[in-house]
Amino acid sequence: SDKSQETHLYVCTHAARDCRCGETGGAVFRALLAEVAGRKREDVKVREISHVGGHVWAGNVLSYPVGDWYGKITPADVPKLLDAVLSRTIWGEKWRGRGFLAPAEQAALLASAPSQPRPLAPLPARAKQDTSDRAYNVPLTFELWDGRRVRTQASLGESLMELCRALAEEGERAFDAVEGVCGGNLECATCHVYLLPPGVPLPSSPPPLGAAGGGEIEEAPPVPAMSEAEEDMLAYGIGVREGLSRLGCQIRVTRELGEWCERGGRVGVPRF
Ligand code: FES
Known part of the structure; x- marks a missing residue:
């Protein structure tokens, strides 16, 4: 033709x-x-x-x-x-x-479209972030898919997704795995990270949800429980591991998270 x-x-x-x-x-x-x-x-x-x-x-x-x-x-x-x-x-x-x-x-x-124009709803505005204490630096440890560990300083109150985006823009391409496409509005699962307690390895080839090994996880990360909305959206993530996976946009940097990293906890970044 x-x-x-x-x-x-x-x-x-x-x-x-x-x-x-x-x-x-x-x-x-x-x-x-x-x-x-x-x-x-x-x-x-x-x-x-x-x-x-x-x-x-x-x-x-x-x-x-x-x-x-x-x-x-x-x-x-x-x-x-x-x-x-x-x-x-x-x-x-x-x-x-x-x-x-x-x-x-x-x-x-x-x-001017012939059908009744009804544009798709725009993304909701992001929740306002408390920036009152942002100057405080919290040391965090990331573990990348290739086994490297990256120590960095995070700002109190920023989300792990925002931190990963910033680190990607600074040139560490492994953080591109955390995309945050929806900007933290719980409308994608591209900010998936693992919260790895001391001694728990990064899942290299994650089994499906529900197939995680048994046993109580010691030193659980000091983060809020998952909301129903996060749980629903996390189900769309790739390589989700029950008990370890979270959406990075829903986890804020706290002093407690920094202390947990000092004791061997890490934020695991999935492979892109
Ligand atoms: S950035 Fe989309 S759900 Fe977290």
Whole structure:
């Protein structure tokens, strides 16, 4: 076919960071293939891609050459999505935006969309952080997937996710494993870390949840109990280990956490 007339649809099916894209994206990918084949549209190419950002919007579908991004697509949405893509209109309810356009231009386009425009809800604002004592330095120990231990100074009150992001930006790429895609809003599981009591090794090949070894863990980390919301979101993490795994955005640096590290506790960073 004339390649200049082709439409390309890319579906995020990346499952190694957060299983939502792998599960939903895979089903959407297969539904799109079937729909395109049923319509005999050889000019529409459907491909799997990885990690476009925004696990919370799974299934994520990108449409080119127009450059529209769609989110929260289900297999049942596929016919309507394809109608919008092929007619070069947008489906406002599922539209995440269009690359190459400024925010104001995208808003104007959404307002003129034929379907009832209802943009996806923005991420909620982050909870305000108590910064009254941030100058205090807390020594923390991280253990990286390759066995290295990193001692660092943390600010009282910052989250382990924020600290890992800062360390990644300072150049230690192993901390890239803690992405914090949703900014700490409990809408992803990409801030997964292990809290490793003294003597407990970093899970190198973590078994599934529930398969952790028995025995009471000594020197449990001095952190708040997991909320139901954290527990729900943690279930989407990769390599989750019962009793060791937490979401880094939910753990604040405290003096007690620093003292626990002095006694041999470590924050384990999963392998990317
Ligand atoms: S950063 Fe998304 S849940 Fe922690």
